[in-house]
Amino acid sequence: MKIAKKLDEFGVDYIEGGNPGSNPKDVEFFEKVKDIEFTNAKLVAFGSTRRAGIKPDEDANLAALLRSETSVVAIFGKSWDFHVTDVIRTTLDENLNMIYDSIAYMKQNGKEVVFDAEHFFDGYKANPEYALKTLEVAAQAGADWLVLCDTNGGSFPSEIAQIVKVVVDRFSSIPIGIHCHNDGGMAVANSIMAVEQGVVQVQGTFNGYGERCGNANLCTIIPNLQLKRNFYCVPPQSIAGLTSVSRYISELANMAPNERDPYVGNCAFAHKGGMHVDAILKNPASFEHVPPESVGNERRILMSEVAGRSTILGKIQKVAPWVTKSSPEVQKIIDELKRLEHEGYQFEGAESSFELLVRRALGKDHKFFEVKDFRVLCEEPWQGDYSASAIIKVRVDGVEEVTAAEGDGPVNALDKALRKALEVFYPQLKKMRLTDYKVRVLDTSKATAAKVRVHIESTDGERVWGTVGVSTNIIEASWNALVDSIEYFLYNEMGM
Template sequence: MKKIQIYDTSLRDGTQSEDINLTNDDKLKIALKLDELGIDFIEGGWPGSNPVDMAFFNEIKKFSLRHAKIAAFGSTHHPGFTAENDPNLRNLLSSGADVCTIFGKTWDIHATEALRIPLELNLDIIHDSVAFLKSMGRDVVFDAEHFFDGFKANQEYALAAITAAYGAGAQTLSLCDTNGGTLPHEVYQIIQQIAKALPDAQLGIHAHNDCELAVANSIAAIQAGATHVQGTINGIGERCGNANLCSIIPTLELKFNDEYTTLGKEKLALLTSTSAFVTDVANIMPFNRQPFVGRSAFAHKGGVHASAVNRNSALYEHIDPEIVGNRQRVLLTELAGRANIVNMAKKFGFHLDKNEPVVKGLLNELKKRSSMGYDYAAAEASVELLLLKKLGRRGVREFFKLNQFRVLELKEAQDLDPISEASVIVEVEGVTEHTAATGRGPVNSLDNALRKALCNFYPRLSEMKLLDFKVRVMTAEDPAGGGTASFVRVLVESGDHLSRWVTVGVSYNIIEASWQAVADSITYKLYKDEHEQRAQIEKS
């Protein structure tokens, strides 16, 4: 079994993405998570290029990493300096990183037009930069920038460039598809040629995703002989991103009959949670359709598919989702069949036959609600509550009863923000509560007022936070038969210290739709807490 080194550059190349901005604390949190996952190399940044990167290298020294080595990134020395007095190389050394990764020009026109130096001088710069870092006791990874384009333009010079790095002692030659335009068969053929020319060199691949081929190119490189792969979690990076390690790692571990190993199969179960962690820390929206770790990667919407996976999940799933820490999801939508409902009910401990009247009734109600705009594929908490109530699940009860709510909006001047105030009257176990609260907008004020009314009865609501709020105006067929009408669909994502959940509301009125979603969200939290408490009591 061949060991493939995994080199993560999320903290450096990943931050080149236009929507990624990480603080030093963010970078430290991600680095520790990557070490827990079992990543071999974590590239922390370019020391000296900005204060955040320099702070990272200073702070990461305080942590004892269990597996990963920290790499510092920089360039070969400037033509106006020698390697010994180049500030960039000195910054790499002062970072204290285990590994120094430097990039150099391997495409002849970049030497002559970008650096504006003779080709021979560029080869000397590559050699001297690597040799100096090696003489100072550092392992060196040489990132051969634009290598594949350079090799196609001038094979002799591109090979001379990486030979200069190898001859100076570079531990790894990472061949870069910097513009992301190379095709998998080209990567395979070129790396085979390099492997023959430098048979003892360790070759790596650093692929960009401009043709959506970064993962395919990385796999092709490894099949051709590379044993080092660079990429990022979730494929974040400049332009269209970098090679996605969340796809490369499980593909190598699971699809080649034990020919390769990366983190080890026991670590794969951490992959989905690591993907979600990086997304959360970076404060970006997750890509639900991402292979292996995406929320939709093992989601089944059509009735035929749901019926099949209910019998044997392998009929429509290429791996067991739990291997990578993900889970199967059977969605209830306008396309749902009775098998979807049977499958969903099974999750909650009900074993139903698809011909039972309750299943047919639920299917009809779900399809009717979906036609009105209820997005039950996205709002699993709402559909769980609906199913449990219909099936008589113990613990799903009326935690509170709304008697009235009122929302007021006041704007006193053109240049002043409007003031939002909501009041609610609710009944809890025969006790009536009347509260009011302000907020940033009508929905926030309504949410605040409802929680204020309920927290005396249910103190654990203080743990819950509203994380996201989405509104969509849609045209749907009027169920009363009045032609078409505009519905407003509100999706609310909430969470506590244990989990996240999404609820939905639909109405012609945005406040009413928001109330439905917020009320469902609070009900789900209360149900979840009572279910957890009951389980603990029964266990004890």
């Protein structure tokens, strides 16, 4: 739901939300998504043609599509004769009937219909007459779109161009689309080749997520077409939000963003080494195919002290507007920020931790409490309801409090013990609670010795704030984020 909303805001035209005939999760999505109002995008439900030998109104998948109540449906059907005979095991004629009937039925029900011609390119290579016949039948049944799918993802760009041209020439009155998979590593190029031949719908996914090697990556295709070929894919003012949309989606999907992704990756505009950096400083176009800010990304000069000073200043001024470029504290904060980012901190979505960092650097911080020590223990086998316990000692204004708590795991035990100890001094902490807790393992190849970044979101019922902690020890990383969250709450409570 969050991703659909974000894509709509970004300005994509169609959002395919799932296959309601295949599983209850997708049914639930279409049920719940009815409450969302989309401003740009049309929502699409996806499903197959009717099964062989039955009528469309007897087919459970088609019924599920109608129950989704989307204005658009995408119907996929077989265009490769081998799939008809060997996989769904029916006759070539019945497959044509299945395509015709399913699309006609959807048209009778008032839908905009996208026909996804599955395995179209493999089908065309094996039996061009039959593959084209499936498109013809779909067109006769009233399909609004004919979309050519490279389902197995193994086609070459020159093949795609040649075959798309045949289709575009033949079906001049129906808009044609393309749907590529990345098994040959060429999904983006294949989509672009198709567009150059007259295709006007590109199906793909953000960050290229998808089965096997993924679908065509829209985060690459959109800027390729819009920035370099002047195609209108999304509203022009949206493009500068591309990097942030890409990262938002990877965050929700809990997938580490690929740093080498074109346009949106963390390394996409990273420069290193004397000669290249020299050239970039003389003129960025020397080693950048587009300006990084055009897609909301940033240039990174690796190994260089001058990197991004103004970017960081902007961040500082958000917290402390009186700080200027020449304030002596700026260098100190930049150094600290760089050190922390190098350690794996990321302050996007954790602005409260950044605010605390700035406070500390500017000497505007206040010590609400001091943690003398803590100890967390997990045992197997364990007795009772909880698998972990924590003992903690805090000191506030010279008064010590020692307490303990049990919890669902070590972090929960520590969280409970800390609050219990602090509530003695700050009863208002009862208002505050955690609403979100995320863990991301950085450098996963270091296995259990890897660093983890913990993101916590908290609320007092009115405000919501985010904090972050990093450590090779998940308990410590959680602890850092937790302490930041409580401190941030206390600053606000005390109006400091």
